[in-house]
Amino acid sequence: MSFVQVEHVMKSYGEVPVLKDISFSVEEGEFLTLLGPSGCGKSTLLRAIAGLNDIDSGKMFIGGRDITSLSPKDRQVGMVFQSYALFPNMSVFDNIAFGLKMGKMKKAEYTPLVEQMIEIIDLKGKENYYPNQLSGGQQQRVALGRSLVKRPKVLLLDEPLSALDAKIRRSLRNEIRQLQRKLNMTTIFVTHDQEEALTVSDRIIVMNNGEIEQQGTSEEIYTLPGTEFVARFIGSYNVWSRPEMEQAGFADIPSGDLFAIRPEVISIVPQAAVAAHDAGYMYTIGYMKHYAILGNVVRYHVDIGGLDASVDVLNDSGLLHLRENEAVRLAIPMEKCQPLKKLG
Amino acid sequence: MKTVAANGKRKAGGKRWHVAVIVVLLIYLFLPIVGTLLFSLAKEWQDEIFPNSYTLEWYAQLLADMRFYEAIGRTVLVSVLTVAITLTIMIPVIFVLHVYFPNGEKLLQISIMLPFAFPPVVSAIGLIKIYSSGPLAITGTVWILIAVYFVLIQPFIYQSVRNSLNTINAIDLVEAAEVLGAGKMTAFRKVVLPNILPGTLVASLLSFSMIFGEFVMSRMLVGGDYETIQMFLYNQMKTSGQSASAVVITYFLLILLLSGLVLKLGSWKPRGYKKAALQEEE
Numbered sequence: 266m267s268f269v270q271v272e273h274v275m276k277s278y279g280e281v282p283v284l285k286d287i288s289f290s291v292e293e294g295e296f297l298t299l300l301g302p303s304g305c306g307k308s309t310l311l312r313a314i315a316g317l318n319d320i321d322s323g324k325m326f327i328g329g330r331d332i333t334s335l336s337p338k339d340r341q342v343g344m345v346f347q348s349y350a351l352f353p354n355m356s357v358f359d360n361i362a363f364g365l366k367m368g369k370m371k372k373a374e375y376t377p378l379v380e381q382m383i384e385i386i387d388l389k390g391k392e393n394y395y396p397n398q399l400s401g402g403q404q405q406r407v408a409l410g411r412s413l414v415k416r417p418k419v420l421l422l423d424e425p426l427s428a429l430d431a432k433i434r435r436s437l438r439n440e441i442r443q444l445q446r447k448l449n450m451t452t453i454f455v456t457h458d459q460e461e462a463l464t465v466s467d468r469i470i471v472m473n474n475g476e477i478e479q480q481g482t483s484e485e486i487y488t489l490p491g492t493e494f495v496a497r498f499i500g501s502y503n504v505w506s507r508p509e510m511e512q513a514g515f516a517d518i519p520s521g522d523l524f525a526i527r528p529e530v531i532s533i534v535p536q537a538a539v540a541a542h543d544a545g546y547m548y549t550i551g552y553m554k555h556y557a558i559l560g561n562v563v564r565y566h567v568d569i570g571g572l573d574a575s576v577d578v579l580n581d582s583g584l585l586h587l588r589e590n591e592a593v594r595l596a597i598p599m600e601k602c603q604p605l606k607k608l609g
Numbered sequence: 610m611k612t613v614a615a616n617g618k619r620k621a622g623g624k625r626w627h628v629a630v631i632v633v634l635l636i637y638l639f640l641p642i643v644g645t646l647l648f649s650l651a652k653e654w655q656d657e658i659f660p661n662s663y664t665l666e667w668y669a670q671l672l673a674d675m676r677f678y679e680a681i682g683r684t685v686l687v688s689v690l691t692v693a694i695t696l697t698i699m700i701p702v703i704f705v706l707h708v709y710f711p712n713g714e715k716l717l718q719i720s721i722m723l724p725f726a727f728p729p730v731v732s733a734i735g736l737i738k739i740y741s742s743g744p745l746a747i748t749g750t751v752w753i754l755i756a757v758y759f760v761l762i763q764p765f766i767y768q769s770v771r772n773s774l775n776t777i778n779a780i781d782l783v784e785a786a787e788v789l790g791a792g793k794m795t796a797f798r799k800v801v802l803p804n805i806l807p808g809t810l811v812a813s814l815l816s817f818s819m820i821f822g823e824f825v826m827s828r829m830l831v832g833g834d835y836e837t838i839q840m841f842l843y844n845q846m847k848t849s850g851q852s853a854s855a856v857v858i859t860y861f862l863l864i865l866l867l868s869g870l871v872l873k874l875g876s877w878k879p880r881g882y883k884k885a886a887l888q889e890e891e
């Protein structure tokens with residue numbers, strides 16, 4: 266049995282099913298991300314694990330113990346909320362000490378633990394500050410420290426970074442990840458940001474409409490999306506059906522009805538090499554429409570028989586002289602043409 | 610250019626107009642008080658705008674009257690007791706509804722509006738009918754006053770408690786506390802209560818002032834049995850107009866003091882907030 270085990274969890278609000286038979290597991294020390302669009306039930310699932318929402322059916326286990334009917338205070342989980350939910354009447358120190366005090370710890374016992382945690386979250390010297398005297402990032406660290414100081418069995422993070430600006434978000438998510446590794450803390454992280462999910466997670470569960478769409482490592486989710494939904498959600502995939510590809514002039518299309526092709530696996534090859542035809546590649550001719558520079562890559566949009574193909578090219582390859590309506594030739598390696606299951 | 614000048618003129622004119630309105634309003638509000646003040650200080654007052662001669666006799670008499678102090682004492686007691694009882698009952702009720710039964714809050718909202726739907730005289734008569742006999746015969750005692758005032762002030766208390774709960778995100782705080790190992794009661798005591806009390810302070814003081822000046826209910830339900838400051842004033846008016854004026858002025862000063870307190874405390878913040886403000890100033 267895995268460290269965290271969620272089995273056949275169902276939940277409806279009135280007639281509306283929000284979680285439809287969700288089962289998954291998390292290993293000890295693993296960083297698992299629940300990724301999905303707004304309203305797909307991520308928070309509901311996380312809150313069910315914390316005991317803040319009741320469920321209609323199903324079972325949940327942490328460390329082999331059935332927690333399904335325990336109240337939140339007995340589940341030994343830590344939770345960080347999107348709104349931080351720091352206690353405004355308490356200083357940083359008292360916020361972090363709160364959980365330990367609730368555990369009937371004496372002042373002499375918890376003081377060193379709290380001080381140590383304040384050091385870990387890098388807020389030394391701010392012990393006596395109140396939450397409204399801290400920046401958003403600092404507040405989020407206090408919320409994190411407050412949950413971690415109790416050494417919960419599982420740490421639950423519900424979009425902890427969404428209220429912060431992009432730069433702080435990136436640095437804080439790396440900090441969270443490092444801290445999680447250091448403490449070997451089993452963590453379930455909720456986000457609707459695929460980039461965030463891909464960078465921090467050991468494993469990702471993609472949710473859609475109250476169901477698990479796909480699970481796997483970041484690598485697997487990124488390179489081998491299993492469904493149309495995942496391919497579209499994960500980012501800039503070209504998602505094409507077989508008839509569309511035939512229309513676009515591709516030959517030797519692998520078996521399957523729907524395909525996901527990442528922009529960076531498509532290459533723009535010189536017109537002069539028309540004759541060249543490597544086995545294992547599909548070729549077609551198209552017209553340059555426009556391009557956008559996305560930092561270190563340039564994204565070209567090429568019209569191939571009515572289809573819009575996104576093609577990413579490293580920003581140093583000297584292709585920038587391509588003009589609008591210029592004819593180009595595209596090559597796609599066949600094994601990078603990922604067949605998908607249709608939606609629904 | 611012309612239009613700008615015209616605009617400027619119109620603006621200046623508008624300002625003068627505002628000032629005029631405010632001055633008229635202030636005169637309208639203060640004239641009776643000034644009149645009462647003069648009357649309470651007058652020794653002789655004939656055929657002139659201002660009294661012919663002044664005296665503090667009425668104040669001396671009033672301040673030497675034990676009945677006056679007793680009446681103030683009673684009023685303060687009723688006000689404080691009512692506000693305290695209302696807070697003790699309403700805060701937990703509103704909290705429980707807000708956090709655990711959000712649908713029930715609508716019901717409470719309706720019941721809160723009831724006191725506005727019934728004029729005091731109407732409800733007073735109903736209350737006398739119900740409570741002058743039967744198992745709960747409390748007409749003529751201070752308890753019926755407290756009960757009625759409870760109903761009267763609960764809309765204000767309700768509003769302020771609910772606003773405070775919303776402002777502090779009470780639901781999130783309780784959930785956070787619960788996950789950290791606090792029971793529901795502890796979460797309420799340690800996390801919610803300290804954060805909403807400052808917000809309810811102003812409403813409490815307003816309620817206090819309201820009860821302090823309430824007359825209709827106290828006259829009809831309790832009357833002479835429990836002489837509040839308003840009842841005392843009413844009785845004084847029957848004996849001497851000038852002595853009653855002295856009561857009014859003293860009473861006015863008391864309310865002024867109270868209002869000043871409300872305004873001052875209105876900007877008061879609990880520990881954490883205050884410190885933050887101080888540090889920002891540094």
Ligand SMILES: Nc1ncnc2c1ncn2[C@@H]1O[C@H](COP(=O)(O)OP(=O)(O)OP(=O)(O)O)[C@@H](O)[C@H]1O
Nearest residue numbers: 278283301302303304305306307308309310456457
């Ligand atoms: N208390 C409630 N009553 C009725 N429906 C609810 C309630 N809470 C959530 N829902 C519904 O359940 C669905 C899932 O909500 P949930 O908060 O889990 O979404 P989410 O995946 O966390 O979305 P987001 O990324 O926006 O936070 C939504 O469609 C929402 O409307």
Ligand SMILES: [Mg+2]
Nearest residue numbers: 307308309424
């Ligand atoms: Mg959510």
